[in-house]
Amino acid sequence: MSRAQQQAAGVAVWLAGALMFAGCGYTTRPGLPSDVRRISITPFENRVDFTRLTTDASRFPLYRHNLEAEITNAVISRFQFTGLLRPARSTQAEWRLEGALVEFRRDALRYSASQQVEEWRVNLVVDLALVDQRTNTLLWREARFTGDTTYFAIGPNAESEAGALDRAVTDLARRIVERTVENW
Secondary structure, three states, X not given: OOHHHHHHHHHHHHXXXXXXXXXXXXXXXXXXXXXXXXXXXXXXXXXXXXXXXXXXXXXOOOOOOOHHHHHHHHHHXXXXXXXXXXXXXXXXXXXXXXXXXXXXXXXXXXXXXXXXXXXXEEXXXXXXXXXXXXXXXXXXXXXXXXXXXXXXXXXXXXOOHHHHHHHHHHHHHHHHHHHHXXXX
């Protein structure tokens, strides 16, 4: 490499470093209002119509008792994990997140040659609302917000339905927290 090429390479490296440290205005931290630090998460309601859960394929569908409480706890844990908004009592929080579990679905994705279901998709569907408690103003409402996962029921990658449902709850909680903090 000639001396001129070495100097050009050095200048390029220096410019890249300068640009990296100067920044471009992008940040991974959401632009939440500076006066909002705490959020109250009301216990999710269960509005699932249990009479519609049975199908011809499955007389006893996958459904876990107290699922709405698990979703509430997962959302609280996810807010604690991210640290962007601190879960607090309703009287101490600036915002309030309200939610209701409205649908639970388990759909077959793939069948074996013997017509057994090999892979399932689990969907947890909730209705959400975020309220500014200081002014009692609705900040946003989101109907049919979904968290999901897939799992294999048979084969070398088989997983329990309970494990898959845990992952679906975790996915839903992650998406709810992202929806809450990333639109500002």
